[in-house]
Amino acid sequence: MKLDSLKTPVAAIKPHIMTLHGDTRIDNYYWLNNRENPEVIQYLEAENAYTEAVMASTKVFQESLFQEMKGRMKEQDESVPYKDGNYYYYSRYIEGGEYPLYCRRCGSMDSPEEVLIDGNALAKGHEYFNIGGYEISDNETIMAFGVDTVSRRNYTLYFKNLTTGEIYSDEIPNTEGGAYAWAADNQTIFYLLRDQQTLLASKVYRHTLGTPISEDVLVYTENDPQFYMGLGRMKSKKYLISVSDHNGVSSEYRLLNATNPTGIFEVFYPREHGLQYYIEHFGDKFFIKTNADEATNFKLMQVEEGKTTDRANWQEIIPHREDTYLDGMDVFKNHLVLTERNNALMQIRIINQSTQQEHYINFGEPAYEAGAGYNPDFETNILRFHYTSLTTPSSVFDYNMDSQEKTLKKEQAVLGEFNKEDYTTERLFVTARDGVKVPVSIVYKKGFQKDGSQPLLQYAYGSYGYSIDPYFSAARLSLLNRGFAFAIAHIRGGQEMGRQWYEDGKMLKKQNTFNDFVDVSEFLIQEKWTSSDKLFANGGSAGGLLMGVVTNMRPDLYRGVLAGVPFVDVVTTMLDETIPLTTGEWEEWGNPQEQVYYEYMKSYSPYDNIEAKAYPNMLVTTGLHDSQVQYWEPAKWVAKLRALKTDNNILLLHCDMTTGHGGASGRFQRFKEIAREYAFMLDLVGITA
Numbered sequence: 045m046k047l048d049s050l051k052t053p054v055a056a057i058k059p060h061i062m063t064l065h066g067d068t069r070i071d072n073y074y075w076l077n078n079r080e081n082p083e084v085i086q087y088l089e090a091e092n093a094y095t096e097a098v099m100a101s102t103k104v105f106q107e108s109l110f111q112e113m114k115g116r117m118k119e120q121d122e123s124v125p126y127k128d129g130n131y132y133y134y135s136r137y138i139e140g141g142e143y144p145l146y147c148r149r150c151g152s153m154d155s156p157e158e159v160l161i162d163g164n165a166l167a168k169g170h171e172y173f174n175i176g177g178y179e180i181s182d183n184e185t186i187m188a189f190g191v192d193t194v195s196r197r198n199y200t201l202y203f204k205n206l207t208t209g210e211i212y213s214d215e216i217p218n219t220e221g222g223a224y225a226w227a228a229d230n231q232t233i234f235y236l237l238r239d240q241q242t243l244l245a246s247k248v249y250r251h252t253l254g255t256p257i258s259e260d261v262l263v264y265t266e267n268d269p270q271f272y273m274g275l276g277r278m279k280s281k282k283y284l285i286s287v288s289d290h291n292g293v294s295s296e297y298r299l300l301n302a303t304n305p306t307g308i309f310e311v312f313y314p315r316e317h318g319l320q321y322y323i324e325h326f327g328d329k330f331f332i333k334t335n336a337d338e339a340t341n342f343k344l345m346q347v348e349e350g351k352t353t354d355r356a357n358w359q360e361i362i363p364h365r366e367d368t369y370l371d372g373m374d375v376f377k378n379h380l381v382l383t384e385r386n387n388a389l390m391q392i393r394i395i396n397q398s399t400q401q402e403h404y405i406n407f408g409e410p411a412y413e414a415g416a417g418y419n420p421d422f423e424t425n426i427l428r429f430h431y432t433s434l435t436t437p438s439s440v441f442d443y444n445m446d447s448q449e450k451t452l453k454k455e456q457a458v459l460g461e462f463n464k465e466d467y468t469t470e471r472l473f474v475t476a477r478d479g480v481k482v483p484v485s486i487v488y489k490k491g492f493q494k495d496g497s498q499p500l501l502q503y504a505y506g507s508y509g510y511s512i513d514p515y516f517s518a519a520r521l522s523l524l525n526r527g528f529a530f531a532i533a534h535i536r537g538g539q540e541m542g543r544q545w546y547e548d549g550k551m552l553k554k555q556n557t558f559n560d561f562v563d564v565s566e567f568l569i570q571e572k573w574t575s576s577d578k579l580f581a582n583g584g585s586a587g588g589l590l591m592g593v594v595t596n597m598r599p600d601l602y603r604g605v606l607a608g609v610p611f612v613d614v615v616t617t618m619l620d621e622t623i624p625l626t627t628g629e630w631e632e633w634g635n636p637q638e639q640v641y642y643e644y645m646k647s648y649s650p651y652d653n654i655e656a657k658a659y660p661n662m663l664v665t666t667g668l669h670d671s672q673v674q675y676w677e678p679a680k681w682v683a684k685l686r687a688l689k690t691d692n693n694i695l696l697l698h699c700d701m702t703t704g705h706g707g708a709s710g711r712f713q714r715f716k717e718i719a720r721e722y723a724f725m726l727d728l729v730g731i732t733a
Contacts, residue, residue, distance in 0.1 A: 045098050045694060045727050052695075053090040055683035056083075062616070065639045069652065071616065072687075073680040079668060088668070088679065091697040095663075098696060102723040105732055109522055109719035114712050116459050116518045124440045124453045125153055126428060128420040129184055142711045143167050146178065160187055160206060171702040172669075176221020180206075181230040182281070186253070188233055190221045195669045195703045197221060197243065201235055203253060216257055220245035223275040225284045227305035234263070234284060234305075236275050241622055243671050245273045248286050250305065264298065264309055269627035277302065279375060279422055280325045288315065291631045292509055292546070295320045312353050325349070326375040326397075332358060333373055339364035340543045344373070344382070369542040374416050377423050379445045383415055388483040388540040390414050390513060392429060394445050405443060405450070409433050411471045411485045413513030428453075432516045434469040434487035434530070458518050466490055467524060469514065474533075474567040480548075482560045483540060485514040486573070488529035499603075499729045500529040500574035502565060506537035506557040507586035508632060509546035519718050526731050529573060535560035537586075551634050552644055558593045565594075565601045576601050580725050581660075584608030585673055592650025592681065595659055604661040604728050606721050609673045612681045614649035615642065623674060651677070654684050658691035663724045665717070667703040675699055696724075 060074035076084055099106070122136040132153055135144040143163025149155040160178070167173035176190035176199040185207050190199030199221035203212040220236035223245065227233070231253050236245035248264040251257070266273050266288050274287035286298040286309050294317050298309035312323060312330075320342075321334040332345040336355065344362040351357050362370070362382075369385040382393040392414060395402040407414055417428040417440065425445050432438040437456035443449070467489055473481040492498055501523060505512050512532050520530055534540040537549025537557040549557040565581070568574055581602050583590045588610020595605055611617070618636045621627055634641025646652050662685075666678040682697040689695070698720070726732070 045101055045724075047098060047692065047694065050094065050097055052686060053087065053094050054686070055087055055679075057687075062619075064619070064636070065642050067642070067646075069615070069646075071680070073676075073683045074616075076676040076679050076683070077674070079675070084676075085701075088675070088697075088699045088701070091679070091682070092699060092701075095696040095698045098694060099720070099723065102727050102732070105727070106716075106719045106723045108733070109722055110715050112522055113519045113715040113718065116462070116521065117712075118457045118459065121457070124428075125149075126418055126420065127424075128180070131184060137711065138164070142713065143173060143175075144711075146175070158206065160204070161189060166191065174221075177224070179224045179226055179233075179277075181226050182228050183230045186230065188224045188226070190219055190224070192221060195667065196671045198238060198240075212253065214251070214253060214255075214257070216251065216260075220273070220275070223273075225275050225277045226302075227284065228281075228302040229305060232305040234275060234286075236273055242269065242627070244269060244628065248273070248275060248309070269621070270630060271296075272628050278325045279420065283325055284309070285323075289320075290315070290317075291628050292320070293631045294318060295322065297321070297323055313355065322373075324373055324375050326380075331361075331373060331375065331380070333370055334358075335543070337364075340547070341365060341368060342370040342543065344370060367542070369539060371539075372416070374419055374427075375422070376419070376425065376427075376445070378425060379427075381416055381419075381427055381445075385511070385539065385542060388534055392416065392427075394427070396445075403448065405429070407431060409436070409469070411469055411514040412436070413515045432514075434485060434514045434516060435464045435467045437464075437516045437518070456516070456518070458521075462518075462521065468492075472567075474564045476556075476560050476563045478556070478559075480536070480556075480560075482536075482564055483534040484564055484567075485532045485534070486529055487514075487520075487524065489524045489527075492527070492529055494572050496569070496572040496575040497578075498527050498529065498574060499578040499580065499725070500531060500568060501580045501582055501725065502531045502533060502561075502568065503582045503587075504533040504535050504561050504564075504590060505583060505585075505587040506533075506535040506549055506561070506590055508537075509539040509543070511538045511540045513540075519715060522722055523725075526726060528725075531564070531568065531573075533561055533564040535564070535590075550632055552640070554633070554644070555648060558590060558597060558648065561590055561594055562598050562601065565598070569601070577603055578729055580604045580606065582606040582608075582721075584610070586611055588612065588673070588678070589614065589650065593648050593653075595662070596650055596653045596655070599657065599659045602660040604663070604725055606724070607662065607664045607678070609666050609670055610650075610664065610678050610681065611673045612650040613652075613677045614645045615652060617674075617677065618645065651681050651684065654681075654688050656688045656690055659685060659689045659693060659695070661694040661724075661728055662696065663721060664695075664697045665700070665721075666697070667700045669703060694724075694728075 057072040058075045060071045062069045119139040123134045125132040125134040131148040133148045135146050141164045146161040148158050170193040172195045174192045178189035187204045192199045198218045201216040201219045203214050218238050223236040225234045237247045238245045246266045250261040271288040271290050284300045289295045294315045296315035297312040300309045324331045328349045329346050343364040345358040347357050371383040374381040380395040384391045392405045412433040414431045417430050427443040439455045440453045442451045469487045472484040539546045588607045591607040592612040636642035664678045666675045668675050
């Protein structure tokens with residue numbers, strides 16, 4: 045990559061003054077917050093052209109990497125079927141197809157195939173395309189499905205008659221993808237409508253097939269903008285549920301009997317600040333996962349159906365445990381399945397509902413990712429679960445909960461010369477500056493020299509209680525095979541080590557997240573896993589915030605940084621309630637209208653803390669239609685870095701003008717984005733083929 049004679053884009057300086065709590069900030073690039081402004085588009089296109097020019101020498105290498113990654117995948121592929129009602133449902137890809145076909149067969153997999161949706165056909169003419177989930181009516185003849193062709197996560201709800209193939213004229217725009225719930229009458233469906241300013245789903249509507257959308261009935265409005273909404277049907281199918289969740293602070297369920305679609309959603313238990321609960325219906329009772337009574341890692345309770353659901357009637361089944369986080373639950377006719385986290389690893393616990401005998405599934409690797417899959421069949425004794433590790437491709441198992449036998453149904457095929465025995469994975473614990481031990485999962489190809497001579501990519505997320513488990517990536521082999529190691533730092537802000545791990549990485553403790561990442565980097569250099577000249581850092585979204593902070597804190601540690609859709613202008617965004625998601629994020633970051641949170645987040649906000657100093661080589665990516673982290677945050681960040689940094693290192697911004705937060709929608713197109721990132725890193729360490 046060459047910078048010689050290339051003119052870097054320069055964003056115009058137009059000072060915008062913001063004063064709060066007696067503190068004044070001047071944002072010279074605030075004007076970039078307008079995707080309708082031709083000057084903004086011109087600047088983004090100039091950045092894209094500059095990125096292309098700088099990386100022109102890697103273009104052939106990028107194409108080679110793309111073909112290499114694509115070549116590891118089976119073009120004709122099929123998911124493992126699951127049974128729901130009288131049908132087996134699955135998806136499959138055809139050769140050359142970017143999008144799946146959603147299919148089913150009646151009674152057995154030997155029956156004729158019905159193609160419910162052909163994603164490739166529907167995607168024609170669209171640069172972006174995504175199916176936002178589907179729901180089948182109880183009589184199994186009508187399919188409701190959402191489609192987004194912009195990447196703003198506004199899904200238009202369509203209905204298809206699966207007997208005749210007719211697409212009904214009922215079309216409902218701006219719905220929340222996947223949040224659809226049929227009533228038992230096969231004519232009534234409930235959906236969530238999104239506010240087009242905030243993009244929050246706050247209204248539950250009832251629609252009757254064949255009637256005008258204008259006659260849809262508003263059945264519930266969530267008036268608190270800090271609550272996110274969900275909608276669905278319980279596994280028992282007896283109840284429709286509407287869920288309001290306050291970002292890990294409190295929750296509230298409302299229930300409606302599916303046979304009474306014109307009824308009223310009744311509150312299961314009213315919201316209380318600090319009380320979280322999640323429910324599942326089983327037989328004549330409800331199971332309740334809750335943090336009530338200071339159960340930080342959650343406990344399991346139950347209450348009889350028909351009784352008042354007041355907390356006085358909740359009975360404890362599994363108590364709170366200091367060392368184990370209760371992650372989730374699934375119910376079957378004869379079994380209760382719990383997913384739990386202990387020592388940064390997921391475990392699956394099986395409890396026989398009749399005998400109360402229980403056991404855990406044994407996975408046999410030091411670091412892995414596992415969890416219950418989609419199990420809509422209530423009557424079965426077979427649990428579908430998924431498993432992967434840094435060396436084991438994604439695998440799907442069927443597990444007999446009575447005999448404790450597991451059957452491998454499918455392992456992700458990796459074409460070409462792949463042998464999992466050629467790779468090694470390790471689990472380390474790094475002592476952070478405050479004495480806390482941070483788990484790190486590492487994978488490398490055998491022969492990797494721990495003498496500081498080889499490159500390493502360090503990845504993390506560290507927000508919202510979202511845990512990054514050790515997972516397999518066929519694309520990542522293109523790095524490992526060229527001498528890179530890959531490390532996941534399980535830093536505070538996730539939930540790998542329990543709920544407290546999350547609590548210690550948010551709000552006024554957010555600095556722990558950043559310190560953990562830097563301390564892991566220092567450890568990897570000190571222990572000769574790599575050197576600062578060959579260490580790369582990667583994170584996206586809130587992980588992009590992490591990248592922005594650590595490059596301000598310790599730019600000397602990294603040869604290069606990959607920041608995807610980075611949330612880097614924390615203070616300004618958290619002050620703007622018109623921006624999608626802002627109000628619901630206050631319990632994660634704090635509300636800067638309160639001075640203590642304003643000062644704290646300003647102390648780490650990447651955009652506010654850029655200085656005149658040397659920064660690493662950086663590749664920053666975003667999407668013009670991003671609904672979660674608006675494109676102008678990375679655009680402003682790069683513009684300010686260009687104006688202040690004192691080094692001659694590479695700084696690139698690539699804005700995809702057709703996509704949003706998740707990047708390209710096609711099955712293979714995403715590999716082009718990965719190939720660009722890999723070529724950026726590999727070229728910096730002198731690997732060009």
